[in-house]
Amino acid sequence: MSATIIILGLITGLALASIYVLIAISFTLVLAASGVFNFAQGTIVMIGTILALVLGVQFGWPVLAVAAGVVLLGAIAGVLTHLIAVWPVIGRTKSFAHSTMLSTIGLGIAANAIAALLFGADSQPVPPYVSDSPLLIGSIPLRPTYLLVIVVGIFLTMTIEIVIRKTVVGSVFRITLEDPEGAQLLGIDTRIVILLAFAIAGGLSGVAGFLVAPIISASAFTAQELAIYGFAAMAIGGFGSFAGALVGGAIVGILTGVLPAIANPQVTLPVLWIVVVAFLVVKPSGLYGTAGLFGSTNLREV
Amino acid sequence: MHDLARKPPVTALDNDAVSREFSAWIARKARLRHINVAIAILILIGLGLIPLISQGTYAYARYGVALAYVMAAVGLNLAIGFTGELVLGHAVVMAAGAYAAGMLSAHAGVSFPFAVLGGIAGGLAAGAAVMLPGLRVRGWYLALITMFAVLVLPRVVVLTEHWTGGEFGLTGIQPPSFLGYLLSDWVLYEVTLLLLALVGLLVANLVRSGWGYRLRAVRDIGTASAAIGLRPNRIRFTVYLLAAGPAALAGALQAFTDAFVNADSFGISLTLLLLTGVMLGGAGTLWGPIVGMAPLIALSFWVGPFSVYNAVALGAGLLISAIVVPDGFVPLIRRWVSRRTPSSAVADSMPVAPVGDSGSGNPSIRTRREFGPEILKARGVMKTFGGVRALQGIDMSIRQGELVGLIGPNGSGKSTFLNVLSGFIAPDAGDIRYRDADVTGWRVDELALAGIGRTFQVPQLIDELTSLENIEIGLVGHENSDLISAVLRLPRDIARERRRRTAALEIFRAMRFAPETLGRPIAELSLGFKRIVEIGRAAVSKPTILLLDEPAAGLNEKERQDLGDRLQELAAQGITILVVEHNVPFVLRICDSLMLLENGQVTCRADLDEALPERLETYLRHDPTPTTQKVES
Numbered sequence: 038m039s040a041t042i043i044i045l046g047l048i049t050g051l052a053l054a055s056i057y058v059l060i061a062i063s064f065t066l067v068l069a070a071s072g073v074f075n076f077a078q079g080t081i082v083m084i085g086t087i088l089a090l091v092l093g094v095q096f097g098w099p100v101l102a103v104a105a106g107v108v109l110l111g112a113i114a115g116v117l118t119h120l121i122a123v124w125p126v127i128g129r130t131k132s133f134a135h136s137t138m139l140s141t142i143g144l145g146i147a148a149n150a151i152a153a154l155l156f157g158a159d160s161q162p163v164p165p166y167v168s169d170s171p172l173l174i175g176s177i178p179l180r181p182t183y184l185l186v187i188v189v190g191i192f193l194t195m196t197i198e199i200v201i202r203k204t205v206v207g208s209v210f211r212i213t214l215e216d217p218e219g220a221q222l223l224g225i226d227t228r229i230v231i232l233l234a235f236a237i238a239g240g241l242s243g244v245a246g247f248l249v250a251p252i253i254s255a256s257a258f259t260a261q262e263l264a265i266y267g268f269a270a271m272a273i274g275g276f277g278s279f280a281g282a283l284v285g286g287a288i289v290g291i292l293t294g295v296l297p298a299i300a301n302p303q304v305t306l307p308v309l310w311i312v313v314v315a316f317l318v319v320k321p322s323g324l325y326g327t328a329g330l331f332g333s334t335n336l337r338e339v
Numbered sequence: 340m341h342d343l344a345r346k347p348p349v350t351a352l353d354n355d356a357v358s359r360e361f362s363a364w365i366a367r368k369a370r371l372r373h374i375n376v377a378i379a380i381l382i383l384i385g386l387g388l389i390p391l392i393s394q395g396t397y398a399y400a401r402y403g404v405a406l407a408y409v410m411a412a413v414g415l416n417l418a419i420g421f422t423g424e425l426v427l428g429h430a431v432v433m434a435a436g437a438y439a440a441g442m443l444s445a446h447a448g449v450s451f452p453f454a455v456l457g458g459i460a461g462g463l464a465a466g467a468a469v470m471l472p473g474l475r476v477r478g479w480y481l482a483l484i485t486m487f488a489v490l491v492l493p494r495v496v497v498l499t500e501h502w503t504g505g506e507f508g509l510t511g512i513q514p515p516s517f518l519g520y521l522l523s524d525w526v527l528y529e530v531t532l533l534l535l536a537l538v539g540l541l542v543a544n545l546v547r548s549g550w551g552y553r554l555r556a557v558r559d560i561g562t563a564s565a566a567i568g569l570r571p572n573r574i575r576f577t578v579y580l581l582a583a584g585p586a587a588l589a590g591a592l593q594a595f596t597d598a599f600v601n602a603d604s605f606g607i608s609l610t611l612l613l614l615t616g617v618m619l620g621g622a623g624t625l626w627g628p629i630v631g632m633a634p635l636i637a638l639s640f641w642v643g644p645f646s647v648y649n650a651v652a653l654g655a656g657l658l659i660s661a662i663v664v665p666d667g668f669v670p671l672i673r674r675w676v677s678r679r680t681p682s683s684a685v686a687d688s689m690p691v692a693p694v695g696d697s698g699s700g701n702p703s704i705r706t707r708r709e710f711g712p713e714i715l716k717a718r719g720v721m722k723t724f725g726g727v728r729a730l731q732g733i734d735m736s737i738r739q740g741e742l743v744g745l746i747g748p749n750g751s752g753k754s755t756f757l758n759v760l761s762g763f764i765a766p767d768a769g770d771i772r773y774r775d776a777d778v779t780g781w782r783v784d785e786l787a788l789a790g791i792g793r794t795f796q797v798p799q800l801i802d803e804l805t806s807l808e809n810i811e812i813g814l815v816g817h818e819n820s821d822l823i824s825a826v827l828r829l830p831r832d833i834a835r836e837r838r839r840r841t842a843a844l845e846i847f848r849a850m851r852f853a854p855e856t857l858g859r860p861i862a863e864l865s866l867g868f869k870r871i872v873e874i875g876r877a878a879v880s881k882p883t884i885l886l887l888d889e890p891a892a893g894l895n896e897k898e899r900q901d902l903g904d905r906l907q908e909l910a911a912q913g914i915t916i917l918v919v920e921h922n923v924p925f926v927l928r929i930c931d932s933l934m935l936l937e938n939g940q941v942t943c944r945a946d947l948d949e950a951l952p953e954r955l956e957t958y959l960r961h962d963p964t965p966t967t968q969k970v971e972s
Binding site: 129139146151158 | 423425471472474475476478479480482483484486487488490491494495497498607611614615618647648649650651653654655656657658659660661662665
C-alpha cells in the first residue's frame with residue numbers, strides 16, 4: 038500500500054516537475070537574452086490558470102483553442118512585461134539588474150492584485166482536459182491529467198532545447214548574450230531578440246499555468262508560489278543549464294510530490310527551503326551550473 | 340580656473356583655503372544635522388500628541404503597528420540602502436520577534452521588558468538564518484531565497500502550533516507591565532514611539548561612524564573593498580544582524596500592541612510594504628524609510644489593512660519608483676531644495692583636476708635616491724586561466740623606496756600579476772615574499788593591512804561621499820571595528836573620526852587637491868580626479884608598497900602631469916610604488932626603473948639612469964601607444 042502511495046507521489050512529482058522545468062526555462066531564457074530576472078514570470082503562470090478557466094469553461098472553447106489562446110496571450114503578457122517594467126529602465130539607473138528586479142516585482146504584485154480584483158480572490162476548479170477516470174497500471178491508478186502534463190512538459194522542454202542548441206535562433210541568442218554590440222554589427226537587432234525571449238518565455242509560462250490549472254485550480258494567488266518552486270529547481274540544478282533545469286525540476290517535483298504523501302504536507306515547503314539554502318551555501322552554482330548561460334563565457338550578474 | 344592657477348604653489352595660503360573649506364564643510368554638515376534633528380523632534384512631538392485627539396484601543400493598536408512597520412523599514416534600509424544587499428526576508432524577522440516575545444509572555448509569563456528582549460534575540464536568530472545565503476549569492480538570487488523564507492513561515496507556524504497557536508494565532512499574551520505598573524494602550528504607543536526615535540538615533544550614529552563607510556564600501560566597492568583592509572563578508576553578516584535588530588524589536592512590540600500574533604500579518608504583503616517604503620522614500624538615506632512608509636501607511640488606513648487595493652498601490656508604487664524615481668523621493672527633495680537655495684559655498688566653475696604644482700620638473704625629486712633592501716619578491720609565479728597561460732614563471736624583486744614601472748604589451752599579464760601580488764588571484768605555482776615573510780596565499784585584506792595598498796583601473800570609490808571622506812575610508816580597515824561605540828557615538832568613536840579626518844586632510848593637502856573639491860560628492864568630479872583620490876585613499880594608511888593599475892589611462896595631458904608629480908612625491912616620502920602603465924613617456928618621466936613583461940615573464944629590468952638593455956629600448960621605441968589617444972583596455 039505504502040509503495041503505491043509513494044509511486045503516486047512520484048507521478049504527481051513528475052507532473053509538477055514538468056511545470057517547474059517550464060517555469061525555470063522561462064526564467065533562464067529571459068535572463069540569458071536580456072540580463073533581467075523577471076519576477077513577474079509567476080504572474081504569467083497565474084494568468085495561464087485563469088485563462089484556462091475563462092476560455093475553456095466560461096467561453097467553452099475547445100481544449101486546443103484554449104491552449105493556443107493561452108500561448109498567444111502569455112507571449113503578449115511577456116512582451117508587455119518588457120515594455121512596462123524593463124524598457125523604461127534601460128540606461129536610466131546605475132544598476133540595471135537591481136532596478137529591473139524592483140520594477141518586475143512591482144509589476145507582478147500589481148498585476149496579481151488587479152487579477153484578484155477582476156477574478157475574485159478565491160480559487161476555482163478547472164475540469165481536466167482529458168478523461169478523469171484513472172488508468173490502472175497493475176494496481177496503480179494513474180490520473181491521465183498528470184500523464185498529459187508530463188508528456189507535454191517533456192515535449193516542450195525538448196523542443197526548446199533543440200531549438201536553442203541546434204538552430205540559428207540559438208546562435209542568435211548566444212551571440213546577443215556574449216557580445217550585444219558585436220551582435221548588432223552582425224545585423225542582429227538585439228531589441229527584437231530580447232522581445233522574442235520575453236515572448237517565448239511568456240508563452241511557456243502561460244502553458245505551464247494552463248497545464249497545471251486542473252491540478253491546482255485557477256486562482257489569482259496560488260500560481261505565484263509555483264515561480265518560487267521554479268526558482269528552487271534552478272538553484273538546485275544550476276543556473277543556465279538545461280540538464281540542471283531538468284534535474285533540479287525533477288528533484289523539486291519529487292520532493293513536493295512524495296513528501297505530502299508520506300509526511301505532514303506542511304513539511305514540504307520548509308524542507309525545500311532548507312535544501313535550497315544548503316545548495317546555495319555549499320554549492321552556489323548548483324549541480325550542473327555553468328558560469329555563463331547556454332555555454333556562453335559571459336557571466337551575467339548572478 | 341585662471342586665478343587658481345595664478346596662485347603660488349603650496350603655500351600657507353593654500354592650506355588656509357583648505358582649512359577654510361574644511362570648516363565650511365563641517366559647518367554645513369552640522370547645520371544639516373541640526374535641521375534634521377529639529378524636524379525629527381517636531382515629528383516626534385506631533386506623533387506623541389496623537390493620543391490627545393484620537394483614542395480607543397483599536398486606534399492605538401493601528402498607530403502602534405504603523406510605528407512598528409516604520410521601525411522595521413529603518414532596519415531594512417540598513418541592508419538594502421546602505422549596504423546594497425537586496426534581502427526581502429524582514430517579514431520573517433518581524434514574525435520571529437513577535438512570536439518569540441509573545442510565546443515568552445503567553446507560555447512562560449515572562450515580563451514585558453524581558454519578553455521584548457527575548458523577541459529581539461529570536462528575531463536576530465531568524466534574520467541570521469534567513470539572510471545567511473547572502474554570504475554566497477548576490478542580487479536576485481539573494482532576493483528570491485529570502486523571499487522564499489517568507490512563504491515558508493506560515494508552514495513552520497502550523498507545524499509548531501503547539502507553541503505558536505498555528506492557524507488560529509497566538510493568544511494569551513499578558514498585557515505589558517513595567518516595574519509592577521500596567522502599561523495602558525496609550526503608554527505602550529508612546530513607548531513604541533520613543534523606541535522608534537531611539538532606533539533612528541542609533542542608526543543615524545551608525546551610518547555616520549566608520550561603520551557607515553564600511554557598509555557603503557561593501558555596496559559601492561564590493562570585493563575590491565578588501566584592498567583597503569575590509570572583509571566584505573564579515574561586514575555583510577554584521578549588517579544582516581544590524582538590519583534584523585529594529586525589525587525584531589518592531590515585531591516584539593507589535594505582539595504586545597495587538598496582544599495577538601498571526602502568521603498572516605507577516606506575509607509577502609508586509610515584505611512588499613517594507614521594500615516599497617524604503618525604495619520609494621530613498622534607499623540609503625536616513626529619512627527614506629520614513630518618507631516612503633508614510634503615504635503607504637496612510638493609504639492602508641484609508642482603504643483598510645486587508646483591502647486588495649493596498650497590493651495594487653504597493654506594486655504600482657514599486658514599479659513607478661523603480662522607473663521614475665530610482666533614487667527615491669528624499670534625494671529628489673534634497674536636490675530640489677539645494678537648487679532653490681543659491682549655493683554660496685561651491686562655485687560652479689571649479690577645477691576638477693587638482694591644482695598642479697608649477698615645479699613639476701622639481702629637481703630635488705628627480706635626484707637619484709638610495710634604495711633599501713628588496714622588500715617584495717616573486718619567484719616562479721605561474722597562473723593559468725583555462726588554457727591561457729597568463730603568467731609563466733615570473734621572477735622579480737622590488738627594492739624599498741623605488742618607483743617601478745611595469746610595462747608590456749596587451750595581454751602580457753600585467754594586471755594578472757598585479758592581482759596576484761595584491762592577493763585577488765592565487766598563483767598556481769611560485770611564491771611571493773614581502774619583507775621577510777612568505778605571503779603567498781594571504782587574503783587581500785591581510786596584505787592590505789600589512790602595508791600593500793593598491794588602486795584599480797576603474798576607480799573604486801563611494802559616489803555619494805566627498806573626496807575627503809573617500810580618502811578617510813582608507814583608514815577604516817585599520818581601525819578597531821567596535822560597534823558599541825559607533826552606535827552610541829562614544830568619545831572613542833569621536834576620537835577615531837577625528838584621527839581619520841586629520842590624516843585625510845594631511846593627504847588632501849599633500850596631494851594638493853583644489854580646496855573647493857573637499858565637500859563635493861566624488862560622483863561630480865572627473866576621472867583624473869577620482870584616480871588621484873583613490874591613490875590618496877591608498878596612501879592615507881601609510882602603506883609600504885602601492886600597486887597602481889594603469890593610473891594614467893584616460894587622463895588628459897594636464898591630469899597625467901599632476902598624477903606623475905604626486906607619485907614622485909609619494910616615492911620621495913619613502914613609499915615603494917609599482918605602477919602598471921601603457922604610456923611610455925609617462926613611465927619614462929616618473930619611474931626609477933622599468934620592468935618589461937612579455938608573454939607572462941619578466942624579460943627585462945633596468946634602472947632608468949643607466950643605459951637601457953637593447954630589448955627594453957626596442958620595446959619603448961616600438962610601443963605604438965600614442966600619448967594622447969590611448970584606448971583603455
